[in-house]
Amino acid sequence: MKKSLLALLTVAALHQVQAQAPKWPDITQQHKPWTRWWWEGSAVNEQDLTRLLTQYQQAGLGGMEITTIYGVKGAEKQFIDFLSPQWADRLTYTLREAKRLGLGIDMAQASGWPFGGPWVTPDDACKYVVCQTYTVPGGGQLAEPVRYVQKPIMRAVGQPMDLKQMAQPVAKNPDLQLHAFDQVRFERPLPLQALMAYGANGKVLDLTSKVGADGQLNWTAPTGSAWTLYAVFEGWHGKQVERAGPGGEGDVVDHFSKQATEDYLKPFDAAFKEKDISYLRAFFNDSYEVDDAQGEANWTPRMFQEFEKRRGYDLRQHLPALFSQEADNDQHRRVLSDFRETVSELLLENYTQTWHDWAKTHNALIRNQAHGSPANILDLYAATDIPETEGEDLLRIKFASSAAHVAGKPLTSAETATWENDHFLSKLSDVKKAVDRMLLGGVNHIFYHGTNYSPQAAAWPGWMFYAAVHFNPNNSFWPDFGQLNRYAAHCQSFLQAGQAANDVLVYLPIYDAYQRPGKVLLQHFDGIEHGFKGMPVGATGEELLKRGYGFDFISDKQLLGVKTAGRALQTGGTTYQTILVPAAHTMPEATLAQLLHLAHEGATVVFQGQLPTDVNGLHDLKKRRKAFQKQLKTLKLQAASGGGQRATLGKGTVLVGTDVDQLLTAVGVRRETMVDQGLEFVRRRHATGHYYFVTNWGEKAVAGWVPLHTAAQTAALYNPMTEQLGLAAVRNATPNGAEVYVQLAPGESCILETSTNALTGPTYAYPRPTGPAQPLAGPWQVRFTAGGPTLPASQRLSQLTSWTDFGGEAGRQFSGTAAYTATFAAPAAAADGWLLDLGRVGESASVQLNGEPLGTLLGPVYQVFIPKAKLRISNTLTVNVSNGMANRIIGMDQAGQQYRIFYNTNFPAKLKENRGPNGLFTTAGWQPQPSGLLGPVTLTPVSNQAP
Structure with a gap:
């Protein structure tokens, strides 16, 4: 398997050479959705691995990401230690079988998350900082x-344990699966990092060397005013790997330390020595998630040295500013910003880039969930081969895809359908909606969350993970x-x-976020809601989405690499028309210089609300402020005819105003007005036109002319669910756009392929009703074909209703498949065909007419076209x-049958109303879900x- 990004880009480039007639691209392993594959307790055997991989391949999955997690109770004898020789053998066996079956394989580089494990020493474990102050009078001593002394903490998902009885470090204790420790801190004195004395006259003294081993300070304060002493101690954060097997x-490892990262990776080298893992595509990190414990992991042993090297001054001279709680203290905000910027750089260089370089030694890529990190996640994603996101908010999703687009990464992946509903309730139509959401956010490499390895011997419902949805053969x-x-x-x-x-490139005002005081030292960035909440960039992003503008976020670091090509902006990954700065107050002088340079070279730079007013940080503040203001003075702003202000700068323009729509119109950026019809879209450029992915998740069908605001002479229309394709009806084609006729039911999607050349081939068939709907009343023969716990008896129905109503107790508890059969005479009306509408369905349906398949319907609308010739x-x-699985589970809960058999997180509920007295998921309050053909x-x- 080729793993280089060059190879991936070559594939993409070849795709651009389209045949003149519309044609579905050949489906590759990479086009198919992949899934997270949980190995619980790593209790896997070769026979079941082959059986399951075959089932996954037959279901149309493209690959698996192996994530080893906690085990199943009763299967302890089959547990395999992570990275042991036996575990490595199971991995290499899986790689061979996957290659034979044409499936790809990634693997999470921890058992659980974040990165950590028993080989992480106290020196390499994540750290936190404690600041303690003392007051010493003039002429006095402390x-x-x-x-x-570090306060003890013992948090366990499983059985707690007496800290006094625990061995150190935590990994040395027995029965770790039983306890499932989340965070452990032992009571111990913390090492002193610095003791600094601050006098009233601004004088600062370093007293660190004057502290004895017993903690006594050998120092007499100079006479005069009192001195304030700041003591900085380094603590062991105690965060443990979550869901570990x-x-x-x-x-958990210290993500800010290069040495800790390198040490963490060494056991993988040892485990893979003399093993053939060449088929492994990528290593994966399942998010940061270090600081969801008590306190923050906000320190590293070399923090003082790294800070001075990067920020140009000694942090120890400014400890009162760093640890101040005064929100209106300008120096506090500046030192805090510098501290957060330093942490961001350490996480980028010492963890992400170090890990990436290591993966190259195994000819592998890295997939990384950077969200939630105390860093500029755009830079972390840009340093990743395959950025991965999760969630449902489009702005959050766009952080990962933006970095991929700007940096030229061909793939953006997404953990998809993690918690669409509570257990056993999610329908395939719910999952389709989640998939569509990711695609609209710029994702093009779906990973379901997820699929459990479950041995054939396990009773139904098999081994499961604590989060829904359960994408497994059970x-x-x-x-x-x-x-x-x-x-x-197909999508x-x-x-x-x-x-x-x-x-549009939207500048991410990270320095405005860095300098916002709060209860904690670190900001954790996860879309807009976490890190940028309340800042103008959030409202701007939402407005751009609502108005139909295509945009990507860009960081300061990425911006410095942007070049101009006439009026266009080139990032290395693609081109843009303009850059928008959403009401940023603070930015580095190098960023402002680059923005003005781009304008000077021909670009249009748009400032929303205001020009930036100040530089970030503390070092050389006067000098940098002066240079910053000098740059701003080069702008000779005048009133613009359309509103706002305009300045000509060299070959380009700077615009300042409050109305983003107005500003972008002045630049010549055209929005996609299809959003006014309730449609959503994402757009890509190919050699002779564009691809549009368009969805209708409104409550009403859309049937009409949809304007496209890109050059198009002709367009092909593809329905990725039904596989119908053809040349679309196009009108009013101009160099600036065209209108394409589109029919989309609620929940339906299509692909539009526009071209500036003439496409040839059959036209797309647009079915239109020519008469009223006619009932297909039956009677219906119902035969239960697969599922359990038992197959209900066959029935003859004169009226459609849920099988939970007519199937007796077996029907109420049944989860599976039933075949509904009816005969009907060919309708007499003249028509090209007939639209079969199943009405309500619980929950998905495959349809056959006279033994020939017509299609599989997932909802929310269940319609399929029957050509006249097939009647x-x-x-x-x-x-x-x-x-779905719900009704069978309800029966199990009523009978007291146990399926919650897992260590660590043992099947929690998403919704509190579904939690039983033991805190675990239960269906005790549920009624059977409507099932079958309901009409x-x-x-x-x-x-x-x-x-």
Whole structure:
């Protein structure tokens, strides 16, 4: 398998050379969705590995990401320690089988998350800082010792343990799966990092060397005013690896230390020595998540040295400013900003880049979830081969895809459908909506969350993970899961091609965020809500989405690499029309200089609300402020005709104003007005035009002319769910755009491929009703074909209703598939075909007519077109309906059957109303979910008419 990014880009480039006739791209392993694959307790065997990989391949998955986590109770004898020789053998066996089956393999580089394990020594474990102050009168001495004893903490997901009985470090204790420690701090004196004395006259003394081993300070304060002493101690944060499996339990690594990162990676080299892991595509990090424990991991042993090297001054001289709680203290904000910037750089260089360089030695990529980190996550993502995000908020998703677009990364991945609903309730239509959300945010490499390895011998529902949704063969929606995967693969075959086609670069005002005081030293950046909440950039991003502007975020570091090509901006990954600075107050002088340089060279730079007013940080403040103001004075702003202010600078322009829509219109950026019709889109550029992914998640169908604001002479239309394709109806084609006719039911999506050249081929069939809907009343023969716990008896229905109503107790508890069969005469009305509408379905359906498949319907609308040629005088319609797992689980809970059999996090509920007395998930308050073909089923005559 080729793993270089050059190879991936070459594939994308080849895709741009399209045939003249519309044609689905060939589906590759990379186009298909992948899934996180949990190895609980690493209790895997070769026979079940082959069986499961085969099932995954047959369901249309493209690959797996192995994540080893906590074990299953009762399977202890099968546990395999993470990175042990036996574990490495299971990995290499999996790689061989995956290669044979055409599946890709990534692996998480920890058992659980974040990075950590039993080999992480106290020196390499994550740290925190404690600051303690003392007051010494002039001419006096400090009587008490300079000493800080760490307070004990013992937090366990499983059984707690008496700290006094615990061995140190934590990994040396027995029964770690039983305890599932989350954070442990032992009571111990902390090492002193610095003791600094601050006098009233601004004088600062370093007293660190005057503190004895017993903590006594050998120093007499000079006469006069009192002195304030700041003592800085380094503590052991105690964060443990979350959800760790056997052999993976232990301390989380110090992400700010290069030595700690290198030490962390050495056991992987040892485990893989003389093992063939060449087929492994990428190593994965499942988010930062160090500071969800008590306190922060906000320190590293070399912090003082690193700070001075990077910021140009000694942090010890400014400890009162760093640890101040005065929000209006300018010096505090500046030192705090410098501290946070230093942490950001350490996380980028000492962890992310060090890890990336190590992966290269194994000819592998890295996939990284940077969100939640105390850093500029755009820079962390840009240093990652495959940036990965999660969640549902588009602005959050766009942080990862923005970095990929700006840096020229071909793939953005996403942990998808983590908690769509509570356990066993998520439908495939819910998952499709989650997939669409990711694609709209610029993601083009879906990873489901996720799939459990479960041995064949395990009783139903098998081994499961604590988060929904459960994408495994035991799930009763599995027969229709392949349709969702084929849909996602079709979408991604286009969205992995070409280049992102966004017009606007949105500057991320990280220094405004860095300098905001708070209760903690570090800011954790995770989309807008975490780190930028309340700042103008959030409202600006939402407005751009609402108005239909394509945009990407860009960091200061990335901005310094941008070049101009006439009026366009080139980032190395793609091109943009303008850069928008959303009401930033503070930025480095180098950033302002670059913005003005780009304008001078021909670009248009837009400042929303105001020009920046000040530089960040404390070092050389007067000098840098003077240079900053000098740059601003080069702008001769005058009133602009359309509102706001304008300044000509060299070949380009600077605009300042409050109305973003007005400003971008002045630049010539055109919004996609399809959003006014309730549609959402993402757009990519190819050799002769654009690809649009368009969705309708509104409550009403859209059938009409949709304007596209890119040059298009012709357009091909693809339905990635039904696989219908053809040349779309186009009108009013101009060099600036065209209108394309689109029909989208609620929850439906399409791909538009526009071209400035003439495409040839069959036209897209637009079915339009030519008469009223006619009921297909039945009777219906219902036969239960697969599932359990038992198959209900067959039934003959004169009226459709849930099988939980007509199937007796077996029907109420049944999760699986039933075949509904009815016969009907060919309708008499003249039509090109008939629209079959199943009405309500619980929950997905595959449809056959006279033994031939018509399609698989996932919802929320369940309609399929029947061509006239497929109808006979007498017709047999078969609808195979699969429901979810909920009803069978309800029966198990009622009978007291145990399926919550897991160590560590043992099946919690997402919603509090679904928590039982023991705090675990329960269905005790549930009623059976409506299941089966619920109808009414209708046939509507349609003709394929050009708009």
